[in-house]
Amino acid sequence: MFRMSSLAAAPLLSALAFALPAEAETTVESSKGTTIAVAPVAEFNEPWAMTFLPDGSMLVTEKSGTLLHVAADGQEKTPVAGTPAVAYGGQGGLGDVVLHPNFAENRLVYLTFAEEGEGGQGAAVARARLAVDDGERPRLENVAVIWRQVPKVSGMGHYSHRIAFGPDGMMFVTSGERQKKTPAQAMDSNLGKIVRLHDDGAVPSDNPFQSDGEMARQFWTIGHRNMLGLAFDGGGQLWAHEMGPRGGDELNRIEKGANYGWPNVSNGENYDGSPIPDHATSDAYTKPEISWTPVIAPAGFVIYDGDLFADWKGDGLIGGLRSQALVHVAFEDGGQGGTATEVERFDMGQRVREVEQGPDGALFVLEDGPGGRLLKLTPASTAK
16 A cells, blocks of 8 residues: 655655745735745745645656656655656756546556657657655656657657546646648648647547558647646536747647647747737637736646635646746636636746646745745735
8 A cells, every 4th residue: 555654754864854944934026915924844946836635745747857756845855756857957857747537546647758769859658657765766657658749850859748637537748749730631640739648658549540551540729839737627628738939839729630830820920920810810720718918938737726716716826937937827717718807916026837736725926047935825814
Protein backbone atom coordinates (compact mmCIF):
# COMPACT_ATOMS: atom_id res chain seq x y z
CA MET A 1 0.00 0.00 0.00
CA PHE A 2 1.41 3.35 -1.02
CA ARG A 3 1.56 5.79 1.88
CA MET A 4 1.93 9.41 0.90
CA SER A 5 3.08 10.26 4.42
CA SER A 6 6.20 8.18 3.85
CA LEU A 7 7.33 10.64 1.17
CA ALA A 8 8.03 13.16 3.88
CA ALA A 9 10.13 10.56 5.67
CA ALA A 10 12.67 10.20 2.84
CA PRO A 11 16.23 10.42 4.20
CA LEU A 12 17.92 13.77 4.52
CA LEU A 13 20.74 12.61 2.23
CA SER A 14 18.32 12.51 -0.70
CA ALA A 15 16.42 15.62 0.27
CA LEU A 16 17.30 19.21 -0.33
CA ALA A 17 16.48 21.07 2.85
CA PHE A 18 15.31 24.51 1.89
CA ALA A 19 14.20 27.68 3.56
CA LEU A 20 13.62 30.99 1.89
CA PRO A 21 15.26 34.08 3.31
CA ALA A 22 12.74 35.87 5.45
CA GLU A 23 10.39 37.72 3.12
CA ALA A 24 7.43 39.70 4.25
CA GLU A 25 4.07 38.66 2.98
CA THR A 26 2.85 41.27 0.54
CA THR A 27 -0.42 42.27 -1.06
CA VAL A 28 -1.21 42.91 -4.70
CA GLU A 29 -4.13 44.98 -5.94
CA SER A 30 -5.77 44.18 -9.26
CA SER A 31 -6.75 46.54 -12.05
CA LYS A 32 -10.24 46.77 -10.55
CA GLY A 33 -9.20 47.07 -6.91
CA THR A 34 -9.32 43.48 -5.66
CA THR A 35 -6.54 42.80 -3.12
CA ILE A 36 -4.86 39.44 -2.58
CA ALA A 37 -2.16 38.36 -0.14
CA VAL A 38 1.02 36.85 -1.59
CA ALA A 39 3.25 34.59 0.53
CA PRO A 40 6.52 33.03 -0.77
CA VAL A 41 6.68 29.27 -0.16
CA ALA A 42 9.75 27.91 -1.99
CA GLU A 43 12.22 28.66 -4.78
CA PHE A 44 13.20 26.66 -7.85
CA ASN A 45 15.43 26.68 -10.91
CA GLU A 46 13.27 27.24 -14.00
CA PRO A 47 10.08 25.66 -12.66
CA TRP A 48 7.52 24.72 -15.29
CA ALA A 49 4.56 22.90 -13.71
CA MET A 50 3.23 21.52 -10.44
CA THR A 51 0.50 19.31 -9.07
CA PHE A 52 -0.71 18.49 -5.57
CA LEU A 53 -0.58 14.99 -4.06
CA PRO A 54 -3.35 13.72 -1.76
CA ASP A 55 -1.44 14.64 1.42
CA GLY A 56 -1.01 18.28 0.36
CA SER A 57 2.61 17.91 -0.77
CA MET A 58 3.54 18.71 -4.36
CA LEU A 59 5.35 17.50 -7.42
CA VAL A 60 7.18 20.32 -9.23
CA THR A 61 9.03 20.08 -12.55
CA GLU A 62 12.15 22.06 -13.38
CA LYS A 63 12.80 22.55 -17.08
CA SER A 64 16.35 21.18 -16.95
CA GLY A 65 14.94 17.74 -16.13
CA THR A 66 14.41 17.49 -12.36
CA LEU A 67 11.15 16.35 -10.81
CA LEU A 68 10.89 17.37 -7.17
CA HIS A 69 8.68 16.21 -4.35
CA VAL A 70 8.04 19.29 -2.21
CA ALA A 71 6.66 19.28 1.32
CA ALA A 72 3.42 21.18 1.80
CA ASP A 73 5.22 24.00 3.62
CA GLY A 74 7.97 24.19 0.99
CA GLN A 75 10.71 23.46 3.51
CA GLU A 76 11.97 20.21 1.98
CA LYS A 77 12.52 19.34 -1.68
CA THR A 78 13.42 15.78 -2.68
CA PRO A 79 14.44 14.86 -6.25
CA VAL A 80 12.35 12.01 -7.63
CA ALA A 81 14.45 9.23 -9.17
CA GLY A 82 13.73 7.75 -12.60
CA THR A 83 12.76 10.92 -14.47
CA PRO A 84 13.27 10.51 -18.25
CA ALA A 85 16.16 12.27 -19.99
CA VAL A 86 15.08 15.54 -21.62
CA ALA A 87 16.24 17.73 -24.50
CA TYR A 88 16.94 20.89 -22.54
CA GLY A 89 17.28 24.26 -24.21
CA GLY A 90 15.17 27.07 -25.57
CA GLN A 91 11.59 26.24 -24.61
CA GLY A 92 12.43 22.53 -24.29
CA GLY A 93 12.92 20.36 -21.25
CA LEU A 94 10.74 18.79 -18.60
CA GLY A 95 7.22 20.15 -18.79
CA ASP A 96 3.87 19.21 -17.34
CA VAL A 97 3.16 16.87 -14.43
CA VAL A 98 -0.37 15.55 -13.92
CA LEU A 99 -1.85 12.80 -11.75
CA HIS A 100 -4.12 10.10 -13.13
CA PRO A 101 -7.73 10.73 -12.04
CA ASN A 102 -7.51 7.52 -9.98
CA PHE A 103 -4.06 8.24 -8.59
CA ALA A 104 -5.03 7.22 -5.04
CA GLU A 105 -5.60 3.67 -6.33
CA ASN A 106 -3.07 3.30 -9.17
CA ARG A 107 -0.32 5.85 -8.32
CA LEU A 108 0.09 6.83 -11.99
CA VAL A 109 1.79 10.09 -12.91
CA TYR A 110 2.10 11.69 -16.36
CA LEU A 111 5.05 13.82 -17.44
CA THR A 112 5.63 15.75 -20.64
CA PHE A 113 9.08 16.59 -21.93
CA ALA A 114 11.12 17.44 -25.01
CA GLU A 115 13.24 14.58 -26.35
CA GLU A 116 15.90 14.13 -29.00
CA GLY A 117 15.32 11.91 -32.01
CA GLU A 118 15.79 11.52 -35.72
CA GLY A 119 15.28 14.92 -37.34
CA GLY A 120 15.56 17.01 -34.20
CA GLN A 121 13.40 17.32 -31.10
CA GLY A 122 9.77 16.77 -30.17
CA ALA A 123 7.47 16.59 -27.19
CA ALA A 124 6.54 13.30 -25.55
CA VAL A 125 4.21 12.07 -22.80
CA ALA A 126 5.45 9.45 -20.34
CA ARG A 127 3.39 7.52 -17.82
CA ALA A 128 4.95 6.07 -14.67
CA ARG A 129 4.13 4.76 -11.23
CA LEU A 130 5.17 6.97 -8.33
CA ALA A 131 6.62 4.70 -5.67
CA VAL A 132 8.42 5.02 -2.37
CA ASP A 133 9.61 2.62 0.27
CA ASP A 134 10.08 3.62 3.89
CA GLY A 135 13.48 5.28 4.25
CA GLU A 136 13.98 5.74 0.50
CA ARG A 137 13.54 8.65 -1.85
CA PRO A 138 10.49 8.69 -4.14
CA ARG A 139 11.01 7.24 -7.60
CA LEU A 140 9.26 6.61 -10.88
CA GLU A 141 8.77 2.99 -11.87
CA ASN A 142 7.68 1.42 -15.17
CA VAL A 143 8.29 4.63 -17.09
CA ALA A 144 6.82 4.34 -20.60
CA VAL A 145 6.42 6.91 -23.36
CA ILE A 146 2.81 6.70 -24.53
CA TRP A 147 2.67 9.57 -27.07
CA ARG A 148 5.11 11.57 -29.20
CA GLN A 149 5.04 14.56 -31.51
CA VAL A 150 5.49 13.48 -35.13
CA PRO A 151 7.67 14.42 -36.89
CA LYS A 152 10.62 15.57 -34.84
CA VAL A 153 11.93 18.84 -36.22
CA SER A 154 14.74 21.33 -35.69
CA GLY A 155 14.40 24.18 -33.21
CA MET A 156 13.45 24.26 -29.55
CA GLY A 157 10.20 26.21 -29.42
CA HIS A 158 6.43 25.71 -29.31
CA TYR A 159 6.25 22.24 -27.77
CA SER A 160 3.10 23.17 -25.76
CA HIS A 161 2.72 19.68 -24.11
CA ARG A 162 0.06 20.48 -21.50
CA ILE A 163 -2.23 17.66 -20.25
CA ALA A 164 -5.79 17.68 -18.93
CA PHE A 165 -8.04 14.74 -18.06
CA GLY A 166 -11.71 15.06 -18.92
CA PRO A 167 -14.68 14.06 -16.76
CA ASP A 168 -14.84 10.76 -18.71
CA GLY A 169 -11.17 9.96 -17.98
CA MET A 170 -9.92 10.75 -21.49
CA MET A 171 -6.56 12.48 -21.74
CA PHE A 172 -6.11 15.64 -23.81
CA VAL A 173 -2.63 16.86 -24.81
CA THR A 174 -1.68 20.16 -26.45
CA SER A 175 0.82 19.76 -29.27
CA GLY A 176 2.42 22.98 -30.51
CA GLU A 177 3.34 23.53 -34.16
CA ARG A 178 7.03 23.86 -33.23
CA GLN A 179 7.31 27.26 -34.94
CA LYS A 180 6.77 25.58 -38.33
CA LYS A 181 3.28 27.05 -38.99
CA THR A 182 1.96 24.81 -41.80
CA PRO A 183 1.88 21.50 -39.87
CA ALA A 184 -1.01 22.96 -37.83
CA GLN A 185 -3.28 22.34 -40.84
CA ALA A 186 -1.65 19.06 -42.00
CA MET A 187 -3.33 15.71 -41.39
CA ASP A 188 -0.09 13.69 -41.52
CA SER A 189 1.50 15.52 -38.56
CA ASN A 190 0.24 15.88 -35.00
CA LEU A 191 1.95 19.27 -34.61
CA GLY A 192 -0.42 22.17 -34.00
CA LYS A 193 -3.18 19.98 -32.62
CA ILE A 194 -4.99 18.99 -29.44
CA VAL A 195 -4.99 15.22 -29.26
CA ARG A 196 -7.39 13.00 -27.31
CA LEU A 197 -6.21 9.64 -26.01
CA HIS A 198 -7.09 6.90 -23.58
CA ASP A 199 -5.08 7.02 -20.36
CA ASP A 200 -2.62 4.46 -21.78
CA GLY A 201 -2.05 6.44 -24.99
CA ALA A 202 -4.37 4.35 -27.16
CA VAL A 203 -6.40 6.28 -29.75
CA PRO A 204 -10.18 6.35 -29.18
CA SER A 205 -12.39 5.23 -32.06
CA ASP A 206 -14.75 8.20 -31.68
CA ASN A 207 -12.26 11.02 -32.33
CA PRO A 208 -13.52 13.33 -35.10
CA PHE A 209 -10.91 12.89 -37.85
CA GLN A 210 -11.16 9.12 -38.35
CA SER A 211 -11.37 9.34 -42.14
CA ASP A 212 -8.35 11.66 -42.57
CA GLY A 213 -5.55 9.14 -42.22
CA GLU A 214 -3.91 7.14 -39.46
CA MET A 215 -2.17 10.08 -37.80
CA ALA A 216 -5.35 12.19 -37.81
CA ARG A 217 -7.25 9.60 -35.78
CA GLN A 218 -5.67 11.03 -32.61
CA PHE A 219 -6.71 14.66 -33.30
CA TRP A 220 -9.48 16.39 -31.37
CA THR A 221 -8.90 19.87 -32.85
CA ILE A 222 -6.48 21.38 -35.39
CA GLY A 223 -5.04 24.76 -36.36
CA HIS A 224 -3.21 25.67 -33.16
CA ARG A 225 0.03 27.52 -32.51
CA ASN A 226 1.44 27.20 -28.97
CA MET A 227 -0.97 26.20 -26.19
CA LEU A 228 0.40 26.46 -22.66
CA GLY A 229 -2.88 26.18 -20.75
CA LEU A 230 -5.64 23.55 -20.84
CA ALA A 231 -8.51 23.11 -18.38
CA PHE A 232 -12.05 21.80 -18.05
CA ASP A 233 -14.75 23.95 -16.50
CA GLY A 234 -17.45 22.72 -14.13
CA GLY A 235 -19.76 21.78 -16.99
CA GLY A 236 -17.16 19.59 -18.70
CA GLN A 237 -16.29 22.19 -21.34
CA LEU A 238 -12.61 22.20 -22.37
CA TRP A 239 -10.79 25.54 -22.70
CA ALA A 240 -7.28 26.26 -23.99
CA HIS A 241 -5.22 29.39 -24.32
CA GLU A 242 -2.50 29.84 -26.88
CA MET A 243 0.17 32.34 -27.74
CA GLY A 244 -0.38 34.34 -30.89
CA PRO A 245 2.48 35.71 -33.01
CA ARG A 246 2.98 39.48 -32.62
CA GLY A 247 -0.42 40.11 -31.07
CA GLY A 248 -3.45 37.87 -31.00
CA ASP A 249 -3.05 35.67 -27.93
CA GLU A 250 -6.21 33.58 -27.61
CA LEU A 251 -8.53 31.89 -25.13
CA ASN A 252 -10.48 29.23 -27.02
CA ARG A 253 -13.51 27.12 -26.26
CA ILE A 254 -12.40 23.70 -27.51
CA GLU A 255 -15.03 21.93 -29.61
CA LYS A 256 -14.73 18.47 -31.15
CA GLY A 257 -13.46 18.62 -34.72
CA ALA A 258 -12.96 22.40 -34.84
CA ASN A 259 -10.21 24.20 -36.75
CA TYR A 260 -8.78 27.24 -34.93
CA GLY A 261 -7.13 28.67 -38.02
CA TRP A 262 -3.38 28.93 -37.48
CA PRO A 263 -1.46 29.90 -39.59
CA ASN A 264 -4.18 30.92 -42.05
CA VAL A 265 -5.87 33.39 -39.71
CA SER A 266 -4.82 35.17 -36.51
CA ASN A 267 -5.63 38.40 -34.74
CA GLY A 268 -1.92 39.18 -34.71
CA GLU A 269 0.74 39.60 -37.38
CA ASN A 270 3.97 37.79 -38.16
CA TYR A 271 7.15 38.86 -36.37
CA ASP A 272 8.52 40.21 -39.65
CA GLY A 273 5.54 42.57 -39.77
CA SER A 274 3.73 40.79 -42.59
CA PRO A 275 -0.03 40.69 -42.10
CA ILE A 276 -2.18 37.63 -41.37
CA PRO A 277 -5.90 37.70 -42.18
CA ASP A 278 -7.78 38.03 -38.89
CA HIS A 279 -10.49 35.65 -37.69
CA ALA A 280 -13.27 37.97 -38.84
CA THR A 281 -12.30 37.36 -42.47
CA SER A 282 -13.35 33.70 -42.53
CA ASP A 283 -16.13 31.59 -41.08
CA ALA A 284 -14.15 28.43 -41.84
CA TYR A 285 -12.26 28.74 -38.56
CA THR A 286 -13.39 28.89 -34.93
CA LYS A 287 -12.87 32.34 -33.46
CA PRO A 288 -11.32 32.90 -30.01
CA GLU A 289 -13.53 33.85 -27.06
CA ILE A 290 -10.88 36.34 -25.94
CA SER A 291 -8.05 37.80 -28.01
CA TRP A 292 -5.25 39.86 -26.46
CA THR A 293 -3.24 42.55 -28.25
CA PRO A 294 -0.85 43.59 -26.73
CA VAL A 295 -0.13 40.00 -25.80
CA ILE A 296 -0.15 38.59 -22.28
CA ALA A 297 1.95 35.52 -23.28
CA PRO A 298 -0.35 33.09 -21.41
CA ALA A 299 1.13 30.17 -19.47
CA GLY A 300 -0.59 28.03 -16.86
CA PHE A 301 -4.35 27.88 -16.42
CA VAL A 302 -6.78 26.75 -13.76
CA ILE A 303 -10.55 27.04 -13.54
CA TYR A 304 -11.27 27.66 -9.90
CA ASP A 305 -13.72 25.46 -7.96
CA GLY A 306 -12.74 26.17 -4.35
CA ASP A 307 -14.42 28.16 -1.59
CA LEU A 308 -11.61 30.43 -0.37
CA PHE A 309 -12.11 32.87 -3.26
CA ALA A 310 -15.88 32.54 -3.08
CA ASP A 311 -16.62 35.09 -5.80
CA TRP A 312 -14.24 33.39 -8.23
CA LYS A 313 -15.87 29.97 -8.29
CA GLY A 314 -16.07 28.81 -11.90
CA ASP A 315 -13.69 31.54 -13.11
CA GLY A 316 -10.36 31.05 -14.86
CA LEU A 317 -6.92 32.22 -13.71
CA ILE A 318 -4.21 32.50 -16.35
CA GLY A 319 -0.52 33.19 -15.81
CA GLY A 320 1.18 35.80 -17.96
CA LEU A 321 4.82 35.64 -19.00
CA ARG A 322 5.38 38.85 -20.94
CA SER A 323 2.59 40.59 -19.03
CA GLN A 324 4.02 39.43 -15.67
CA ALA A 325 0.45 39.08 -14.51
CA LEU A 326 -2.22 36.83 -13.12
CA VAL A 327 -5.20 37.31 -15.44
CA HIS A 328 -8.70 36.64 -14.07
CA VAL A 329 -11.34 35.67 -16.64
CA ALA A 330 -15.02 34.99 -15.99
CA PHE A 331 -17.34 32.71 -17.92
CA GLU A 332 -20.80 33.98 -18.70
CA ASP A 333 -22.60 31.32 -16.69
CA GLY A 334 -20.07 30.57 -13.99
CA GLY A 335 -17.81 28.10 -15.76
CA GLN A 336 -20.56 25.98 -17.32
CA GLY A 337 -19.52 26.52 -20.93
CA GLY A 338 -20.40 30.21 -21.38
CA THR A 339 -18.49 32.90 -23.21
CA ALA A 340 -15.44 34.36 -21.49
CA THR A 341 -14.31 37.90 -20.66
CA GLU A 342 -11.33 39.31 -18.81
CA VAL A 343 -12.37 40.67 -15.40
CA GLU A 344 -9.10 41.96 -13.96
CA ARG A 345 -5.40 41.32 -13.81
CA PHE A 346 -2.87 41.38 -10.99
CA ASP A 347 0.60 42.78 -11.65
CA MET A 348 2.86 40.12 -10.12
CA GLY A 349 6.13 41.83 -11.06
CA GLN A 350 7.61 38.61 -12.48
CA ARG A 351 6.85 36.24 -15.35
CA VAL A 352 4.19 33.74 -14.25
CA ARG A 353 4.72 30.23 -15.62
CA GLU A 354 2.13 28.12 -13.78
CA VAL A 355 -1.13 28.51 -11.84
CA GLU A 356 -2.66 25.79 -9.65
CA GLN A 357 -5.35 25.47 -6.99
CA GLY A 358 -4.29 24.08 -3.63
CA PRO A 359 -6.21 21.62 -1.46
CA ASP A 360 -7.45 24.39 0.84
CA GLY A 361 -8.66 26.56 -2.04
CA ALA A 362 -5.63 28.86 -2.07
CA LEU A 363 -4.07 29.65 -5.44
CA PHE A 364 -0.42 28.87 -6.15
CA VAL A 365 1.71 30.42 -8.88
CA LEU A 366 5.19 29.53 -10.08
CA GLU A 367 7.41 32.32 -11.32
CA ASP A 368 9.39 31.60 -14.45
CA GLY A 369 13.16 31.28 -14.76
CA PRO A 370 16.13 30.78 -12.40
CA GLY A 371 15.10 31.54 -8.84
CA GLY A 372 11.42 31.26 -9.74
CA ARG A 373 9.39 31.32 -6.54
CA LEU A 374 6.31 29.35 -5.58
CA LEU A 375 3.79 31.85 -4.21
CA LYS A 376 0.64 31.14 -2.24
CA LEU A 377 -2.23 33.53 -2.93
CA THR A 378 -5.13 34.06 -0.53
CA PRO A 379 -7.81 36.74 -0.13
CA ALA A 380 -6.22 39.62 1.75
CA SER A 381 -8.91 39.52 4.44
CA THR A 382 -8.18 35.86 5.27
CA ALA A 383 -4.39 35.94 5.10
CA LYS A 384 -2.59 34.64 8.15
